[in-house]
Amino acid sequence: MEKISNDADTLEMLDARYLMHPFTDARANLQGGSMVIDRGEGIFVYDSSGKKYLEAVAGLWSVGLGFSERRLIDAAVRQMEKLPYYHTFTKKSHAPQIELAARLIEMAPVPMSKAFFTNSGSEANDTAIKMIWYRSNAMGEEKRKKIISRKRGYHGITIAAASLTGISVDHQSFDLPLPGFLHVTAPHYYREGQEGESEDAFSTRLVNEIEALILAEGPETVAAFFAEPVMGAGGVIVPPDGYWEKLQPILKKYGIILVADEVICGFGRTGCMFGSQTFGIEPDMMILSKQLSSSYLPISAILMNDMVFEPIADESHAIGAFAHGFTNGGNPTAAAVAIEVLNIMEERDLMAHIKDVSIHFQARLRALGMSSTLVGEARGVGLIGALELVTDKVARSSAWPVGQLAGYAFNLLENKGVIARVMGDTLAFSPPLIITREQVDMIFDRVEQVLVQVE
Numbered sequence: 001m002e003k004i005s006n007d008a009d010t011l012e013m014l015d016a017r018y019l020m021h022p023f024t025d026a027r028a029n030l031q032g033g034s035m036v037i038d039r040g041e042g043i044f045v046y047d048s049s050g051k052k053y054l055e056a057v058a059g060l061w062s063v064g065l066g067f068s069e070r071r072l073i074d075a076a077v078r079q080m081e082k083l084p085y086y087h088t089f090t091k092k093s094h095a096p097q098i099e100l101a102a103r104l105i106e107m108a109p110v111p112m113s114k115a116f117f118t119n120s121g122s123e124a125n126d127t128a129i130k131m132i133w134y135r136s137n138a139m140g141e142e143k144r145k146k147i148i149s150r151k152r153g154y155h156g157i158t159i160a161a162a163s164l165t166g167i168s169v170d171h172q173s174f175d176l177p178l179p180g181f182l183h184v185t186a187p188h189y190y191r192e193g194q195e196g197e198s199e200d201a202f203s204t205r206l207v208n209e210i211e212a213l214i215l216a217e218g219p220e221t222v223a224a225f226f227a228e229p230v231m232g233a234g235g236v237i238v239p240p241d242g243y244w245e246k247l248q249p250i251l252k253k254y255g256i257i258l259v260a261d262e263v264i265c266g267f268g269r270t271g272c273m274f275g276s277q278t279f280g281i282e283p284d285m286m287i288l289s290k291q292l293s294s295s296y297l298p299i300s301a302i303l304m305n306d307m308v309f310e311p312i313a314d315e316s317h318a319i320g321a322f323a324h325g326f327t328n329g330g331n332p333t334a335a336a337v338a339i340e341v342l343n344i345m346e347e348r349d350l351m352a353h354i355k356d357v358s359i360h361f362q363a364r365l366r367a368l369g370m371s372s373t374l375v376g377e378a379r380g381v382g383l384i385g386a387l388e389l390v391t392d393k394v395a396r397s398s399a400w401p402v403g404q405l406a407g408y409a410f411n412l413l414e415n416k417g418v419i420a421r422v423m424g425d426t427l428a429f430s431p432p433l434i435i436t437r438e439q440v441d442m443i444f445d446r447v448e449q450v451l452v453q454v455e
């Protein structure tokens with residue numbers, strides 16, 4: 001066979017030749033390939049030329065403990081040496097998954113009774129949807145299958161999870177969303193609030209919209225409401241005052257299951273262990289992933305309360321099995337790494353560190369909202385934050401085509417050695433949870449320089 005690459009080819013050339021990337025213009029990548037990240041150390045990564053970057057989004061909001069946590073590597077090696085793989089199908093089990101399930105149930109902010117393990121946030125959301133449909137059938141409520149989520153919410157990209165997702169580019173040309181997935185207004189006061197409307201009145205309006213939709217669809221047809229405590233990929237949208245307080249009684253009133261997608265918010269990101277705690281959410285199901293293993297290995301989990309579990313258990317007993325599961329769901333090595341993440345968070349009192357450093361992070365972020373003529377809104381909570389860029393603060397508009405201003409700032413920032421994330425006109429930051437105050441300054445000193453440069 002003819003050799004299709006040779007020693008002179010750089011990794012970037014091979015990347016362009018052989019790789020199709022997620023969430024990337026596949027044609028654009030043919031021009032020179034992508035930035036190849038070679039190694040990581042603490043909150044920094046290095047590209048193939050040796051250039052150092054502060055990773056200000058923790059990969060995909062996920063590498064909570066940074067890129068070189070020896071204890072996670074050791075935990076993986078220990079487990080691999082003992083039992084690298086086993087499953088939990090058909091009454092088999094293994095210690096790491098059992099221990100992790102017990103730990104997660106104990107940590108959950110509201111009573112949960114069971115954990116089910118999967119490999120990714122998308123799979124976990126898909127699984128939760130299947131569980132919810134199965135439960136409706138079990139309860140003789142066959143019509144109760146519709147799911148409500150929010151515009152700009154991100155819940156993943158498998159067929160059902162992408163249907164939950166409320167971002168149009170994730171639907172475009174994929175023939176999604178599936179029927180029965182309904183999207184309501186994003187709780188973004190800055191963009192969706194009306195003139196003269198208070199934040200609380202905005203929340204009331206959105207909750208009324210949700211109740212009207214439930215009534216129009218028929219409450220007996222609505223099974224669940226999925227939401228991120230803070231929307232991540234949709235632009236870091238922090239819920240307005242009163243939103244969760246007003247919404248939850250409505251969901252309860254119509255027997256609608258509340259699913260908190262904690263894939264980004266879980267494990268400290270918002271300043272509490274779970275985003276549900278930060279915003280007073282009492283979910284019936286929780287979706288966990290990303291920082292659960294600091295993304296060193298793929299793992300995700302669904303936690304459910306008895307109200308969800310019991311009918312599913314009855315139905316599986318009647319049928320003979322809950323016929324759902326993944327070969328690698330809750331893989332012992334991934335579960336061992338996740339347990340070690342929880343150990344480290346506890347032993348190092350990472351929550352106290354996050355509470356302290358996030359005060360500085362939020363202060364530096366919000367100061368840019370005051371000082372820069374380009375920042376329309378600086379928003380965030382805990383160690384997640386965003387700057388929405390505009391050229392006219394009063395009109396809240398930009399003279400640049402959507403995404404280009406933030407994209408330009410992002411590139412300048414990357415040249416200065418800081419990796420952020422662009423979402424439309426928004427620049428987002430969610431650094432590893434181990435970030436120090438000095439490193440927070442490194443990010444925002446450079447962001448400040450970039451904004452001055454662009455102004």
Ligand code: PLP
Binds near residue numbers: 125
């Ligand atoms: N849910 C949320 C809130 C997410 O942010 C993501 C990914 O960013 C997902 C689900 C999907 O997770 P995955 O990419 O692991 O499928």
